[in-house]
Amino acid sequence: MVKECHHGPDKQRRAKERRKQKPTPGDHNYSRKGKSRKKIQDSKKQSCPAMIRIRAIMKFPDFKIDSYNNKFLKRQISRKLKQAFANRDPIKKSMVYLLSYPSANDHKNHLTGEFAGFTQRVDPKLVTRIKELVAEGVRNVSEMKRHLLISVKNDICPDQDIPKTNRRFFPLDKDIKNHMDIAINSLRFSKDDQLNLETLVESWQESNSEDSFFLRTSYDTTSQGDSPSQDFLFVHQTAWQRRLLDLYGRDICIMDATYKTSKYALPLFFICVQTNVGHSICGSFVLSTESKNAIQEGLKKIKEWNPGWTPKYFITDYDEREIQAVEEVFQECTVYLCSFHREQSWTRWLKQLKHGVGSNQDEIIELMRRIANANSETNYEEAVVKLKENQHWQNNQKLQKWFDKQWLSVSHRWVKALRQNNFNIRMTTTNGLERKHQEFKRGYLSHYSEGSLCTMITTLVSNFLPDSYRSYITYNIQSLEFCKKYSTSVPTFLHNRPRMLVEHCIKRIPPEVQNIPVENIQEIGERAFDVHSVDSNNVYKVMITNTEPTCTCEDYARHHLPSSKIKTDAGLPINTSDHHRSPLTLKRKAGSLPLRKKYRKKNVNHSVHFAENDDVMIIDGTYDMPCRQEMSIDSVNTTMEQSMANDTITEQMAECQSKDRPATVEILWTIKPFDYLVSKIGSFKVTDTSISYLKSSLSDEVIDAYLHLLTETKKNKRLLAIDSSIATAIFQGISENFHGFMTQTKFSSYDMILAAVNENNSHWTLIVIHPGDKKLVYINPLGELKRTMQNIGVKWREFILGRVRRGVNELSEDGWKVETVKHTKQYDSNSCGVYVVKFAELVISDMPLMFSCRPDNLHQIRRGIGNQLLQATEPLFEYCRACSLHREARRNEDWIGCEKCDKFFHSGCVGVSNFTCAMCTSLDQHLVNLEPDLRKDPPKIWYLKCKRSSRG
Known part of the structure; x- marks a missing residue:
């Protein structure tokens, strides 16, 4: 065995030289974008001769020979040793290792010593x-x-x-x-954040069968028809959260969203209750859009898991979507506004110079606070009158309009006097939940910089929530007298109670006496008492009921906790610590979405391909979902997102006319096609007619443009897409005049070649060519026939032979084989083009050719294809939209533009000098017809917001 110095001979030298000898197109190759980085120092190999030699020798003492030079004895002993091995006899053996180390002087051509x-x-x-x-x-x-x-x-x-x-x-x-x-x-289980999350959720459900999980990815439809749209939704609730929600969530619940928990614009909602030891989260859900319907979905799912959960009150921020969602899900529930956020909203509005309040802020806000803190309706009305009689109010129309419309119209949600009597006003803000938000983001998420959705949800499920429950148990256990002995100054009836309750009661026990004398208590009815104060002449009425005690003192009205009068009566039903019901083992087994608005851009390059599921576009890279990291305009490897637009069709049409923004597929599907140029991808031009036909079939110009777009996506692969007309001519045996044997194309310089073939002028198939392996992969959406595969092999060999005869000798005609792979089958009669495009995306991504082929998913793919072609188009300012020719193609004609949009035409193509193009005219007509209906029920439109790099 030989171990060379790591600066030894370069064994990859020949391969490197071959790569350097490959020609690079263009005179200025250094300026090409997307090119692999150039290594200035491409190897640390310095041909150092130093090496370590190791020789292992196994000795067999029982088979020793005296004369090493006697060949006869050596052969005889060798036969005995082999026979012993064959008979599996016990053999004595020993290993000897001989090592030869180089000296420092043996190392050549590189640093030695400390700096090495x-x-x-x-x-x-x-x-x-x-x-x-x-x-x-x-x-x-x-x-x-x-x-x-x-x-x-x-x-x-x-x-x-x-x-x-x-x-x-x-x-x-x-x-x-x-x-x-x-x-x-x-x-990660997958590069796709959502697919990875699906795998995690499945593992969590297996390891925590009592916990509830619900996940709907943005590219997965769970129902048909008029069901909620394909927005991302993740809902989670543990078994202990259900128990706490049932125990503490029947009175008041808090709901609020937090943001910037990942690189996506996904609000994270927490549902929180106040327990006997503080605030505790009892449910969470993540949405893709903060709409009323989306919030309702999350609440309904948690309600489904908790059939008996019927809260009386909710506290939220002033958000109409949250308020309406809560009150529609819980019909008998009343939503109150957070006092802190109400005050914060007032302060922010009054401070703005454009509202004209100026230095009178303090005076105005004090009058507003009097309205909020009014104890009776009479006081409320007097406070409102006093505000409106103020001179600054009367001189400021903006202030009047804002406060009347936005605040007095919903005064029942924030004025103390207008709240229901049994509302527990000791909890009037969402500050406790806000602290939970900050604890989660600063104490847990701040350690993770990748910002992925899986990281955020994994941290929530596996770290934050278990730690929160552990704190809840700890606080309850610490309040037991078995943990620490109580002070003699604490009455025995306060032992084993939550610390918050004990401190509250200790502050309200009169200092002179520990108990109210019996003579100060007078029974006036069944479980009703008059209690005379020991330190004043006041008399308070106390009711001890099975549900909740009541007292007429101001302290109970403010805190809804036992006052000194209630503590005098026995049988007080106070929630004690329930740690005995909690499992102490908290160990858990480890296991497209809209980008945040500030990071969105309108430009993207052509790099796109689909994920395994249909409705999320991913690109090659570390993250397959839209990246929060801000991209430079010049970057080629930018990211695509399939975002959900909140615009109505009316707004999109108007914006399409007034701005430099490509029309979306929905608009082109709505109006009549005029054969106008709407996209240019490389040398391929796409018209609105082709986009209109996309609803039912894919034309050759759409397939060619889209396959060309895909070849620019995989920067780590050398890809070529053959025009469909040429590919059809090759594999259908049409005259060579259609393809000319492609003598100018060097197939061996590509890793993979895509060819969409139109068989019998009625059906699209895909052929993937691997020149290096001399392999053709034939993929027919309807299934492959053996004779068809044989015919494809024959036609391809004839094509290669024709190239060889014309002097293109890079590939020989022999050794080619035709194969197929397992894939999803087509079940309709008009989606073969969609399948071919989808297969091409999966093939170049090295993914299985399996995807959902339901009609709604195929419709989403069609829409995605069209939107990508529209958004990834090259600038069309120099092209006539009517004839699709460049401006300079007809220099003798004037270059005129539509008065309503950014389209330009040759004057000879439209025949007038001042005009409105046919597309804008049709849009105007549809605006007139659609606007009345869309005002009543504006639909949500889905489109791709693409980013394209400028190529200079």
């Missing part, structure tokens, strides 16, 4: 340690570095003084970051 450590690779033990720590949740390079230093010092090289220049044991930050990224990717 910079060229070493990271020790495999450290790489393994990085993987272990990443799995435990370490995501910070500095933290990882501290762990590695401890491992080197205590485990790998104890009691050794290793110089810091040794990169093997003291890796650079860049090395640590790279290995952490590799470890993070290895923990």
Whole structure:
């Protein structure tokens, strides 16, 4: 065995030389975008002759010979040894290793000594340690570095003084970051964030059968017809959360959303209750859009898991969508506004200079607070009158309109006097839940920088919620006298009660007496008493009921906790700590979405392909979903997203006319086609007629343009898409005049070639050519026939032979084989083009050719194809939309534009100098016809917001 120096001979030298000899197109190859990076120092191999030689010798003492030069004895002993091995006899043996180490002088052509450590690779033990720590949740390079230093010092090289220049044991930050990224990717089940989440949810459901999970990815439809749209929805509730919701959630619940928990614009909603030891989260759901219907879906799912959950009140922010969603799901529930956010909203509005309040803010806001804190309807009306009599109010129309319309119109939600009497006003804000939000984001999510959806939900399910429940149990256990003995100053009836309740009651016990004398209590009815105060002449009425005690004192009205009067009566039904009902073992087994608005861009390059499921577009890279990281305009490897537009058709049509924005598929499907140019992808031009026909069939120009778009996606593969007319001519045996044997194309320079073939002028199929393997993969959506595959092989060999006869000798005609692969079958009569496009996307992504073929999913693919072609188009300002020719093709004609949109035409193509194009005219007509109906029920339109890199 020989171990060479890592600066030894370069065994890949010939392969590198062959790569360098390959011609690069163009005179300025350095300016091509998407080109692989150029390595200035491409190898550390320096042909060093130093090496370690190891020889292993096995000795058999029982088969020793005296004369080593006697060949006869050697053969005789050899036969005996082989026979002993054959008979499996016990044989004595010993191993001897001979090692030859090079000296420092044997190393040539490279650094030796202390600085040579910079060229070493990271020790495999450290790489393994990085993987272990990443799995435990370490995501910070500095933290990882501290762990590695401890491992080197205590485990790998104890009691050794290793110089810091040794990169093997003291890796650079860049090395640590790279290995952490590799470890993070290895923990994922899939590159697609949503597919990865699906796998995680399945594992959680198996390991936590009592917990409830619901996941609907944005590319998965769970129902048909008029069901909710395909928005992303994740709902989660544990068994202990259901128990706490049943115990504490029948009175008041809090709901609020938090944002920026991942790189996607996904609000995370928490449902929270106040327990005996503080606030506790009892349910959570993640939405793709913060709409009323989406919030309703999350609430209905939690209500489905908790059939007996009927809260009396909810506290939310001033958000009409949340309020309407809650009150429609819970018909008898009343929603009140958070007092803190109400005050915050007032302050922010009054501070704005454009509202004209100026230095009178304090005076106005004080009058508003009097309205909010009014104890009776009379006081409320007086406070409103006092505000409206104020001179600043009367002189400010904006203030009057804002406060009347936005606040007084919903005064029953925030005025104290207008709330129901049994509303527990000791909880009037969502601040407790806000603290939970901050704890989750700063204490848990801040350790993770990748911002993926799976990371956020995994942290929520596996870390944050179990820790929250552990705190709940801890606080309850700590209140028991078995944990710590109570002070003698605490009455016995307060023992084993929550600390919050004990502190509340201690503050209200009169200092002079520990108990109210019996003579101060007078029974006036069944479980009704008059209690005379020991430190005043006041008399309070106390009712001890089976549900909740009541008292007429102001302290009880404010806090809804026992006052000194209620504590005098026995049988007080207070919720004690329920730790005995809680399992103490909290161990858990580890297991397209809209981008946040500030990171959206209108431009994207042509790099697109579909994920295995249909409705989410992904691209090649670390993240297949839209990345929160802001991309530069010049970047080629940008990301596509299939976003859900909130515009109505009316707004889209109007915006399509007034801005430089391509029409969406929905618009072109709505109006009559005029054979106008709407997209140009490479040399392929797509008209609105082809987009209109996309609803039922795919034309050759759509397929050619889209396959060309796909070939620009995979930058790590060399791809070629043959025009469908040429491919059909090749494999259908049409005259060579159609293809000319493609003598200018070098097939061997491509890893994969895509060819869409129109068989019998009525059916699309896909042929994938692998020149390196001399293999053709034939994929027919309806299924493959053996004779067809044989005919394809014959036609291809004839085509290659024709190239050879014309001097193109890169590939020979022999050795080619035709195969097929397992794939989804077509079940209708008009979707073969959709299947071919989908198969092409999956093939170049090395994914199984399986996808959902339900009609609604096929419809989404058609829509996605059209929108990608429209959004990824090259600029069309220099092309006549009527004839599709360049402006310079007819120089003798004027270049005129539509008065309503950005389309330009040759004057000879339209015949007038001032005009409105036919598409805008049709849009105007549809605006008139659609607007009355859309005002009543505006539909949600789905379209792709694409990003395209400028190519300079």
